[in-house]
Amino acid sequence: MRLPFLAVFLLTSASLSAQTLPPDLIHAGYNWDTKRHQRLPVSAAEAELPAVVLRDFTSLEYYYDKAAKDVRLFATEHRIVRVNSSDGIENYNKIVVPVLASGAPVDIKARTIGPRGEVHEVKAADMKELKDQEGGRGFRVFAVDGVEKGSEIEYFYTRERRVNHFGSEILQSDTPAHDVTFELISPKSLTFEARVYHGPAMTPDTTMAERRALHLHLDNVSGLRDEAFANVKAQRMRAEYKLAYMASKGQVRQFTWADASQYVYRSVNSLTKDEAKAVTKVLEASKLVTIPVRVLPLPDRIRAVENYVKLNFNLEEGASGNLEQIVATHNAPETGFSHLMAAIYRAMGIDFEVVVTSSREAVPFDGTFDTWNYLDHFAFYFPATGEYLAPSRPDYRYGMLPADWTGGTGLFIKGVKLGNVESAVGKVKDIPALGADQSSQDIDATVTFAPDLSNSTIRLRQTLGGYPAAEIQPFWTMIPEAKRTEILQGLQKSVVPDASNFQMLEVRNTERDISPLDKPFIVEGQMESAALLDKAGPRYLFKIGTLLGPQTELYQKEERQFDVENDNNHRYLRTIRFDVPAGYAVRNLNDLNVDVKAGSDAAKPDFDFRSSYVQNGQTITVTVAENYRQLRWPKADFEAFRAVVNAAANWNKVVLVLDKKS
Template sequence: MKCIFLFFCMFGFLVSGFSQSKHASYTWEYAQYDTVKKDYELENSIVIFEKKMVELFFSADNQFRQIEILHKKVQLNSNDAIQEYNTIYLPASTHTKKVLDQKTRVITKQGVVKELDNSAIQVKQNPESGKTYKYYAIEGVEIGSQIEFYYITEDDASYNGNVYSYQDDEVKQNVTFSLVCPKHMFFAFHVQNNAMQPALDSLDSLDSLAEYNEYVGIDENVEKLESESFSNYSANRKRIIYKMDYFVTNSKTTRNVVSYGEIGQSIYSLCYSNVSKPENKAIQKIIKLSGVQDKDSEFDKIFKIENYLKKNIAIGEVGAYNIANGFSKKIMSSIGVLRTMVNCYKQLGITHEIVLTSDRNSLYFIDTFDSYVFLQEYLLYFPTVEKYLIPTEQFYRLGLIPHNYIYNKGLFLKEVSVLGYTTGAGEIKFIPAPSKDETYSKMYLNVQFQDDPTNVIIDSRNESYGYYSHAVQPYFYLLDEKTTRELQEELIKSISSDIEILSMEYQNIQIEDVGQKPMISISKFDASNFVESAGNKFLFKIGELIGPQMELYHDDSRKMPVENDFNRSYYREISFTLPEGYRVENLDDIIIDKKIVEEDGTISAQFVSNYTIENNVVTVISEEFYDKIQYPVEIYEEYRQVINAAADFNKVVFVFAKK
């Protein structure tokens, strides 16, 4: 669940009286069929123009409000593009947001204009979330037609931090961004990936009678950015991050309107101040029920508190903020859970820091531009044990947090006392990614050829830990016996659905094992489908025993840097006794050695496999790991070779021939 961060009430020094909205009566111009640049004629779709307009103003009743407009025109050159744009989703109204206007029209190559009215608006509901969506259903569009649409919304003003990302998987001839605000307000912008840099319109800034400031940015010929394997698509898009920087009233300038300095004080007050007597009693009871004992290590104390709360307290939007009420009703808000955890740890004398960070899969935390847009999720950091936990995710435990919050910066808040006054102070620090040894998959296979060597039985032991085990380990305790068995069988059959399981056993599948113990499966299965007869020889598909592998054989020129979700390692050991009277003709096919060697000589990624023969027993070992999150585009080819080495291993077939 995303963090609900704090907005500070600033109306006392922002209000300057009613200001006329510049864009309230916005509409489109006369319809025309626009010319597409020759360079783009073969594209599936071309955005002829995209306009994003944001306006902050004071309403007649002195409310600080915001109008947003998105106006877009697209030429559709293929059936795929027509399919993509046959539904245009509209913004939804909320208790603060209202839709002021929405229009869509289609212009054919012959210049025929068809404007859609509200009867073309369809409504559907997501059965899982219950949310209702409105959209224009567009039918009968011909190849070469141009679709133009815009919508206008009004909402409470947002000035603490916003993002406009405008690069995606289609080319754009022209993109325009404008931000309008009252004359005494001034905004700052942080741009990424060579995005446009909005600037204060010089004509408006020189006009002393103008009621507003207007910032404008233009970007022409925006290249399309298509998804690539092992990349962070969102982080590489062109984007603008903007916030209010300062304002001037009565010849006085107030700077740093958006600052992390106030965040520390506010969150400290939110979490630790005004804890009532009933809340303190609830905290003491939670500590007791969690099983914390004085003799426990600090790690165990942290874990027991977290585990108890996550197993016994639900988190919901309607949950309580008050610790005592939430504990009594067994449901708390995300802030309520955070308050409960930190006060339990404070009472136990456990040093901790509250961390606010962003989801790096959508937006990396920037340390040079204070903005609330980066404050998306709460974490807790424990310096003594050097571990993190996420308070609001039920299926994570100490030492393991969602990978979209690692390898990122965050605002770390800790308690400080100055001259008898205690508050929270913030510092931006890095949240490291766990090493390859903290997420692993280990496979040990003992292959037994029967009297007829085309019949094979395998004894298997698999261990997974970290992010790999987290895919299933936390959920077993919620499943009934039948579903548990079905899931366990499915995991073992991940190497092949054709194997016949003879026996299986799983260990460490309780929620308390998450991040603490590897999930282990021990099984025996008939794997005769991995062997085929070939005249007086037989073929053993040894490579397929490690399961399907990612392939990067056919890839266009790389545009984005490599980015892994997390560091990881794989160890596979496959042993078998040579059937009497047989030898393997091509053992050396299993020898593979691909590595990425850093400038300091360390190996950051590798796939290495080899074999040994001792007393007629062949042992094949492969060791694969990735211990670096990012690689520049220049290293992509080396990275691809390591990835493909695992796929090459997967294709190795041993040929057994009689001696």
């Protein structure tokens, strides 16, 4: 999320209006190779792929407009893509170019080169503009028709972009690429810095007169394939860049973490007179300030504020961020929730720090490179309790942040007083992930076989805590009554797929103002199954393994690309009880005993799958525990992690054989 007040801070007026291409841009006369009438070569292996990128050129030029006395930003992009299949054609035969609200791209051309060397240039008349239905952002979209398998699609354009002082460029996708170039050009008066992740560093280009330039060229960039237990987006090669110095400011570094701390602190905590009055109205209506400090512990006071705001105000991204308007309409954007909640906590004397971070699933926060491009998500940290809160997420409660905000670092900002002056300091610190026991997904199942062994009755309780519960618990009261039974049965059928004849079905802990860390989401039911027990001649087969629910299998043949990274730490605890039918014995009870672990601590490994059973007369109780206590695991030791995951998948196939006693 790019925060609105930050976006306003970054824009310059000239970037929104002019559409004339300045003649002294570095790439003002950019063109493709007009003499080329044959396709570029590809290998035999590449010819079998859906597509391969043969040129990927991106140039960003910050240009000083002398007439407007302002900086403008132009992007030149050039792509050549060989498409070898229907999927490849479908993915690349529509070219989408974002444009400013005031007009079209400055210059754009497209053509195809067919397998037999036929060249077809797309005419301007074939281009049509569409509007993004959600945000109204403009696009120029044009289709490249009549593309055959084996054709090349080539296009380039120069367009004006909104000026920003930092940004990101993705250099890798799931399609392999050759001849990849990214360059960043600016006037001599502006010095940009860049950091490349998962690739080589950009280097200064000194060949451009009166300009500074950073350049990166790669002959080959491999395509990324999807991979289980990995954040593939975060592993893409990308370049982060920022404006570091301005000639007018000398050697003073710009847009530092210290600058960000001051700016964010003021944005979250400052109030106009009218906004202060609006906050007073909220305090009076909510009676929050009347809560006795000695009667209600600090965590409960924190929760009271959070619950009042999140239950009485609606999240609406198009709403005004002004607190006076928010209080009047009860609608607020994400920034409005942070602003309002901060004002209330300050009024109640509750100390907190603002934490700003990014999603580790896409662009992990890097505290060693001070680009404000990482300032995406706001959280509050309460030093007195050591807990966090996501003010702009109505689906989360005190003690929990979205999982992708945790397990990395963020900028912690706290207010300080210098005499009568209020200021702020910031420090990059870790944002810990929740422990495995805080995100539980437990099953308690009691299986009773019919006297004639024709079917089974299962009493099944599922207990979801932490992140598994967060997917359904906050939304339960908003689900139509008519749909709730269907959803509950669906949850039970994830464990007993052929469940039928539900004799009991109930749910607990569905209130909107509770946390799954305190009260897990519980579904309990009683149902019948005909498939759990099969007859095979004189014996019966009890498919006990299916009661674990669906399991992931890691049987990949390709070499592992990335380190393991889980969404969150989590645990599963399953307890299964059943009575062995009279006159029968279980042949293979030892199949229930499994102990697989990964990690140096044998008593509490990082990951483990353990199952065992206890028999008391005819009653057998099976306990299956599966724990993932660390987010990350090195790919060098991937086999140990895979063994744990596959132990669960293998147990899912366990079938107990019930032999009739002789």
